[in-house]
Amino acid sequence: MLAYAARRIALMIPTLLGVALITFFMLRVVPGDIVEVKMRSDGGYVTQELLASERARLGLDRPLVTQFGDWMQGLVTLDLGTSMWTGRPVAEEIGVRIGLTVQVALMAAVIAVLIAVPLGTISALFRDTWIDYVARIFTIAGLAVPSFWLGMLIILGLLTVFHWSPPVTYTPFFESPLKNISQLIWPALAVGYRYAAVVARMVRSSIIEVMKEDYIRTARAKGVFERMVVARHAMRNALLPAITVIGLEFAFLIGGLVVTEQVFNLNGIGRLFVEAVSRSDFILVQALVMLLAVVFVSMNLIVDMLYGVLDPRVRHG
Amino acid sequence: MTDHINSRNFSRRTALALPALGFSALSLPGHARAQGDGPPRRGGTLTYAVAAEPPTYDLHATSTFAVMHRVAPHYSTLLRYEAHNYPNVVGDVAESWTAADDRLSYTFKLHSNIRFHDGTPLTSEDVKASYDRLRAPPEGVVSNRLPSFQQIAAIETPDPLTVVFRMKAVDASIMDTFSSPWNSIFSAARLRADPNFPARNVMGSGPFRFVEHVAGSHWAGERFDGYFRDGHPYLDGFRAITMSPSAMVNALSGRQIMAEFRGFTPNERDRIVRALGEDSLVQESSWMLHMILTFNTKQKPFDDARVRRALSLAIDRWGGSQNLSRISQLGQVGGLVRPGSSWSATPEEMQKWPGYGRDMVANRAEAKRLLREAGHENLTFTLLDRNHQPYVTAGIFLIDQWRQIGVRVEHQQAELSAWYAAQGSGNFSALVDSFTQFSDDPTNVLVKYISSDRAEINVSGSTDRELDRLFDQQASTVDPVARKALVRQFETRLFDESYAVPILWWQRIVVMNRRVRGWTMAPTHMIYQDLGDVWLSA
Numbered sequence: 001m002l003a004y005a006a007r008r009i010a011l012m013i014p015t016l017l018g019v020a021l022i023t024f025f026m027l028r029v030v031p032g033d034i035v036e037v038k039m040r041s042d043g044g045y046v047t048q049e050l051l052a053s054e055r056a057r058l059g060l061d062r063p064l065v066t067q068f069g070d071w072m073q074g075l076v077t078l079d080l081g082t083s084m085w086t087g088r089p090v091a092e093e094i095g096v097r098i099g100l101t102v103q104v105a106l107m108a109a110v111i112a113v114l115i116a117v118p119l120g121t122i123s124a125l126f127r128d129t130w131i132d133y134v135a136r137i138f139t140i141a142g143l144a145v146p147s148f149w150l151g152m153l154i155i156l157g158l159l160t161v162f163h164w165s166p167p168v169t170y171t172p173f174f175e176s177p178l179k180n181i182s183q184l185i186w187p188a189l190a191v192g193y194r195y196a197a198v199v200a201r202m203v204r205s206s207i208i209e210v211m212k213e214d215y216i217r218t219a220r221a222k223g224v225f226e227r228m229v230v231a232r233h234a235m236r237n238a239l240l241p242a243i244t245v246i247g248l249e250f251a252f253l254i255g256g257l258v259v260t261e262q263v264f265n266l267n268g269i270g271r272l273f274v275e276a277v278s279r280s281d282f283i284l285v286q287a288l289v290m291l292l293a294v295v296f297v298s299m300n301l302i303v304d305m306l307y308g309v310l311d312p313r314v315r316h317g
Numbered sequence: 318m319t320d321h322i323n324s325r326n327f328s329r330r331t332a333l334a335l336p337a338l339g340f341s342a343l344s345l346p347g348h349a350r351a352q353g354d355g356p357p358r359r360g361g362t363l364t365y366a367v368a369a370e371p372p373t374y375d376l377h378a379t380s381t382f383a384v385m386h387r388v389a390p391h392y393s394t395l396l397r398y399e400a401h402n403y404p405n406v407v408g409d410v411a412e413s414w415t416a417a418d419d420r421l422s423y424t425f426k427l428h429s430n431i432r433f434h435d436g437t438p439l440t441s442e443d444v445k446a447s448y449d450r451l452r453a454p455p456e457g458v459v460s461n462r463l464p465s466f467q468q469i470a471a472i473e474t475p476d477p478l479t480v481v482f483r484m485k486a487v488d489a490s491i492m493d494t495f496s497s498p499w500n501s502i503f504s505a506a507r508l509r510a511d512p513n514f515p516a517r518n519v520m521g522s523g524p525f526r527f528v529e530h531v532a533g534s535h536w537a538g539e540r541f542d543g544y545f546r547d548g549h550p551y552l553d554g555f556r557a558i559t560m561s562p563s564a565m566v567n568a569l570s571g572r573q574i575m576a577e578f579r580g581f582t583p584n585e586r587d588r589i590v591r592a593l594g595e596d597s598l599v600q601e602s603s604w605m606l607h608m609i610l611t612f613n614t615k616q617k618p619f620d621d622a623r624v625r626r627a628l629s630l631a632i633d634r635w636g637g638s639q640n641l642s643r644i645s646q647l648g649q650v651g652g653l654v655r656p657g658s659s660w661s662a663t664p665e666e667m668q669k670w671p672g673y674g675r676d677m678v679a680n681r682a683e684a685k686r687l688l689r690e691a692g693h694e695n696l697t698f699t700l701l702d703r704n705h706q707p708y709v710t711a712g713i714f715l716i717d718q719w720r721q722i723g724v725r726v727e728h729q730q731a732e733l734s735a736w737y738a739a740q741g742s743g744n745f746s747a748l749v750d751s752f753t754q755f756s757d758d759p760t761n762v763l764v765k766y767i768s769s770d771r772a773e774i775n776v777s778g779s780t781d782r783e784l785d786r787l788f789d790q791q792a793s794t795v796d797p798v799a800r801k802a803l804v805r806q807f808e809t810r811l812f813d814e815s816y817a818v819p820i821l822w823w824q825r826i827v828v829m830n831r832r833v834r835g836w837t838m839a840p841t842h843m844i845y846q847d848l849g850d851v852w853l854s855a
Contacts, residue, residue, distance in 0.1 A: 032734030036741055038372045039379075039461065040774075047773055050459060051741075057457065085372050086532060087517060096532050155567050159592055165571025168366075168558050169535050265564035267533040275370065275533075280734035 008304060012297045019293040020075065023286055024068050032280035034084045035060070058084050071286065080287040085279050090287040093272065100170050101268040103180075104188050105253035109246065111192030112199050117242070119196070120203025125230065127208060135200070142197025148259035151190035155263065158186075168265045187264045191257060195249050202245045206238035213237075240310060247303035248296075255292040357835060361853035363555040365576040365829075366565040370533060375515040376501045377451055378459035382579055382842050385498060387536040387557045389846040390550075391434070392501035392521035395425060395444060395480075396492065398844050400837045404757065406496045410439060410522070420795060423482045423491065431545040433504050434526045441474035446505035448472055448482075455512045464764065464772070465494045487793045489800060490760035497755055498844050524550035524849040533559055544849070551835070551852035569593070569828065575853075576829035579842045580604070582646050582706070589828045596831045600838040603649055603657050604825035606753040608711045609765075611817040613745055615778040618693050625815035627687035628747075629672035630680045631722045637714055638821055645707040648824030652808045653766060655840060656822055658757040659797070660804055670812040684722045697725040701745040704730040711820055712749050740776045750776065750817070755843035759804045760792045766811055779816035 035054045039046045055061050059070075074081055080090035123135035158164055166186050171179040210216065211234055219229045258270040269288065276284040369383035376388055397409040408414065411425040431439040450458060452466030460466075468488040473481040484491070494500065501521060507514045514520075519527035522545070525538035539554040558574060566585045568574045570592030581589070590597045610629070612619035619625055634650045641647040652667060654660040667673045674680050688694050702712035709730060716726045726747075731739065739745045752774075754761040767788045769775040784807060791803035812818065827838060832854045837845040 030735075031738040032732065033738050033741065034734065036737035037734050039459070040737055046459075046461065047463075054459065086370065087373070088532060093532055096534070155571075159567065159570050163571070163592070165567050165573055168560060168564065168568045168573045169556075262561045262563065265558075265560040265568065267531075267559070272533060278732050278734060 004308065005301070005305060008301050012301070015297055016290065016293055020072065020286075020290060021068075023289045024071065025064070027280075027282045027285060028064060030280075034058075034280040034282070037279050038085065071283075075290065080290075081283040083276075083281055083284045085276070085281045085284070090284055093284060094269070094287065094291060097268050097272055099172065100184070100266055101254055101257065101270070103173065104184055104191065104257065104266065104268065105250055107184060107188035108192040108195050108253055109250050111188055112195035112249070113246065115192070115196035116199035117203055117239075120200040120242075121207055121230070121235070123200070123204045124207035124211065135204075139197040139200045139204075142193045143201075145194070146259075147191045147194050147257075148263050150193060151187060151260050151263040154186050154190055166264060170267055183264075184266075187257070187260050187266060190264075191253060191260055195253070198249060199242055199245055202242045203238060206241050207234055210234045210238045236310060240307060243306050243310070244303050247299045247306075251292075251296045251299040254295045255288065355834070355854070357551045357850075357852040358854060359551050359852070360553055363552050363576070363833065363848065363851060363853060364574045365555070365557055365578060366560045366568060366574050367536075367557045367577075368560065368562055368565070368579065370559055371530075371536075373516050374519050374530075375459070375513075376499050377447075377454075378461055378516065380461055380499070385843050386578055386846055387530075388501075388519060389498055390523055390525040390538050390555060390848045391519045391527050392503075392523045392847070393431070393439070394496065394498060394500055394502065396496040397498070397847075398496055398839070400845060400850050403837075403839045403844070404493075406492055410444065410502055411495075420487045420491075421484045423484075423495070425480045425482075425495075427478045427480065428545055429478055431522050432543045433522045434520050434541055434543075435504070436543070437504065437506065438477075439502065439504075439522045440477040441480040442477070442505045443502055444480045445472045445474050446508050447500070447502045450503070450508060450512065451500060458512045462497070462499060465490070465497070465761075487795060488760075489792055489795050490756075490758040493756040493758040493761060498846065499755065523847055525552075525555060528554070535559060546849065550849045552848060555848055569830070572596075572830065575833050576827070576836070578827060578836075578846060580646060580823075580825045581828050583643055583826065586826050586828050593830065598829050598831045598833070600827045600829075602825045602827075602838055602840045603655055604646075604753075604823040605655050605755070605757060605762075605841040606751060606823040606825075607651065607655075608647060608707070608820040608823070609750040609752060609817050610715065610820050611748045611750045611777045612815070613743060613747065613778060614816050615743060616746055618691065618696065619746065621691050621693075622814050623687040623691040624693055624696070625818075626671050626813070627684040627691070627722070628719060628724070629812070629815045629818045630684040630687070631724070632672050632715065632718045632820065633677045633680075634673060634821060635675055636677070637718075641707075641710060641714060641821065642824060645710045646823045646826070647707050647711060647821045649822045651819060651822045653811065653819065654759060654762050654804065655757050658840070660757055660759050660801055662805060662808065666805065670809065671815065672812070672818065681722050688722070688724070695723065695725075697727075698746040699727045699729050700747050700749065701736065701739055702728060702730050702749040703736050704732060707823070708749050708751070715749070715820065743778060748776065749820070751823075753841070753843075755841050757840070759800065759807075760788075763788050763791070763804070763807055766807075766817060775817065777816040779814070781810070781814060781816070784810055784814075 035051050039051060039054060059067060083090055083093050086093065119135050123132045126132050155165055167179055167183040170183065173180040216229060216233055219233050255269050255273055257268055258274050261268045261271040273288050276288060367383060367386045371384040371387055373379055373384060374388055376384060376392065394409045395411050396406050399405040399407045410427050410431055412428045414423060414425045416423050427441060433439055449472060451460050452469055454460040468485050469482055470485040471483040475481065503515050504520060507520060524541055524544045526541045528537040528539050530536045536557040537554065540550055540552060544550060560568060565577050566588055569577065569589050586599060590599060612625050614620055638648065638650045649656045650667065652662045668675060688696060700712055700715060702708050712728050716728055719726050752765045764772050765774055767775060767785050768780040769778050770780060771785060787803055787807040787810065791800050794800040794803060825840065825842065833851065834854055835850040835852050839845055
């Protein structure tokens with residue numbers, strides 16, 4: 001198992017290197033100049049000399065290869081550089097926001113699992129009954145309704161019914177659990193619903209597949225209670241593809257809550273990403289892409305490890 | 318000057334009727350001070366929204382409201398605009414001042430009891446150091462308004478409470494320069510240690526002391542007990558929260574914030590008013606912010622004045638104003654200076670300019686004739702726009718107007734950085750642009766339209782020495798009547814050439830919770846943001 005993990009971790013390096021290379025040079029091709037945005041906004045009066053000196057200060061006038069080399073050197077030493085917009089270290093910019101984003105993703109994942117696993121299972125076991133139809137309508141609606149739209153409905157509903165909207169600044173959980181939850185539960189619900197729908201459909205189809213397997217028939221022939229057949233024999237196998245979906249969706253939530261973060265005014269990674277792109281803050285965009293790449297690759301690794309735990313064939317294969 | 322400032326309560330019924338009232342009703346002359354009733358009450362924290370993150374903390378180095386709306390409460394300026402009485406100027410750190418008869422020197426006496434937040438006294442040395450930094454920034458320091466200081470020859474400090482500005486030539490806009498909210502006074506000692514100190518640190522003599530800035534989340538300030546104005550500020554502190562415009566509407570409706578000082582659209586205003594009911598306070602004004610159609614005069618066919626004039630002629634500004642003001646922040650028809658200001662043209666004067674006449678049938682016929690004469694009857698081109706409101710609305714409006722004279726236009730909506738990149742490289746045909754300033758003074762405003770080799774802010778690439786001459790002449794003309802006549806000549810010349818022409822001016826709609834008192838509505842979102850007079854009712 002350890003050798004398998006080590007091999008997978010080693011494979012992460014060329015993947016991340018490829019991401020770094022593509023991100024760096026793609027960003028330089030896209031039109032846009034942070035110096036112009038920074039200095040000209042709202043009618044700022046700047047000369048070409050001033051713009052040139054600011055570009056030089058930010059190191060944008062150096063050859064691309066030199067800039068790339070410096071960035072790679074920084075990555076190796078875990079120095080992500082400085083945001084060209086705020087002048088603060090990129091690690092600080094991300095650090096301020098990552099807690100909120102991870103918490104929302106975790107809450108959404110918990111909501112999704114709590115809804116999806118029982119719902120998908122019941123839907124599969126009562127296939128083509130009214131229970132299945134209700135569950136399928138619920139899940140299809142979850143796939144069809146964008147999270148941000150659901151978020152807007154939630155906020156408008158809260159405003160209309162309770163004349164209240166969620167807090168607009170983040171309070172860490174350990175500072176005030178109530179404030180924290182009252183802000184983050186709504187986006188977690190909005191995102192969790194779609195997440196639950198994806199996972200529930202996967203669980204349903206997996207269980208339907210598994211329930212046709214020979215070992216299920218064998219278990220039943222041996223007189224095992226149906227509940228035990230489902231819980232011990234079917235679920236364990238059916239959850240393997242669901243775990244993949246749960247893991248990938250979780251990774252997606254780390255950087256993919258862009259619009260939902262706007263709707264709920266969450267100071268998260270998704271919003272930071274959009275702002276960085278719109279300002280052409282290359283250093284920050286590069287760091288965020290690398291962060292997301294690491295999250296995706298790591299989630300894949302964790303999912304594969306879990307496969308190994310749940311399925312001995314993978315572990316010993 | 319309180320024209321076009323209207324402050325009202327909105328009942329639910331009125332709010333629902335607003336779209337039907339139209340712009341004319343919203344711009345009735347009103348009174349700016351309606352919300353300052355009763356004796357101010359001390360205490361409380363004002364929470365308000367700001368739509369963007371600040372790229373710096375240095376007011377000298379930027380022009381964005383994202384900095385002004387957070388940083389202004391921490392600093393003082395030499396002079397300032399009098400609350401509830403724009404554009405009358407009063408002293409801020411200056412207790413009194415005199416101008417020489419020839420207007421070649423200005424002497425300021427400072428208040429003797431002003432202290433910075435670190436406890437050190439504010440003296441004439443600090444004023445000099447700050448203004449020297451603005452007019453001759455040291456290596457590595459950015460001064461965003463250098464042209465405003467061109468006429469200052471020297472700054473003298475005969476004693477700790479006296480500052481003398483010696484001028485190279487008469488500058489009719491100099492009082493606006495001294496009152497500019499951007500020209501904050503920094504500590505000379507701090508600047509000596511690090512000329513870029515204000516870029517990452519906040520230490521001024523304003524009503525509030527800096528507490529913290531959490532990136533992407535909020536900015537906080539607390540009352541500075543050593544503030545030199547007795548009894549001010551009233552608030553215990555303030556909290557400026559970073560949020561997107563859509564989130565602001567919900568947060569204000571849900572009472573999570575109390576105000577936003579830049580402005581809402583009519584639809585957003587109505588939504589907030591419906592949610593807050595009696596607790597809402599709406600203030601409306603014209604705005605020193607106008608949408609501009611800029612042609613790339615270095616590119617064919619826009620190097621031909623007939624083509625540019627034809628495209629300006631085809632725009633029904635009066636009709637556009639009436640309709641677009643109901644759905645967007647676009648509002649009044651105006652020339653190069655804010656309509657309603659003491660420098661603006663009358664509607665009758667405007668109607669003589671190409672594109673401002675009310676007979677659109679005649680305008681469009683003339684536009685078609687000009688295009689035919691120029692050999693561009695079936696003109697097609699791309700209009701570069703921002704992917705942001707109300708720019709998109711303005712772009713769609715223009716394209717529809719041009720369609721009516723047979724001109725086909727593709728609408729290219731770009732991110733802000735790509736939009737600037739196209740301007741910088743000249744890689745555009747026509748562009749939806751905008752321009753804002755903190756004062757109506759013609760020098761501040763007309764600079765956008767002088768030759769691009771003198772002002773890079775003019776992105777049309779045009780060179781027009783006649784416009785430059787008129788600009789220079791008005792800049793040194795102190796007599797307001799003569800100066801206004803020069804401004805008219807400038808406008809007439811510009812509209813004939815139409816290198817870049819105003820589309821419509823913006824309307825400023827500020828909606829806040831009724832608890833917020835003492836704040837002054839103005840036709841610019843850059844002034845009255847030090848919050849020193851603001852208080853919260855019970």
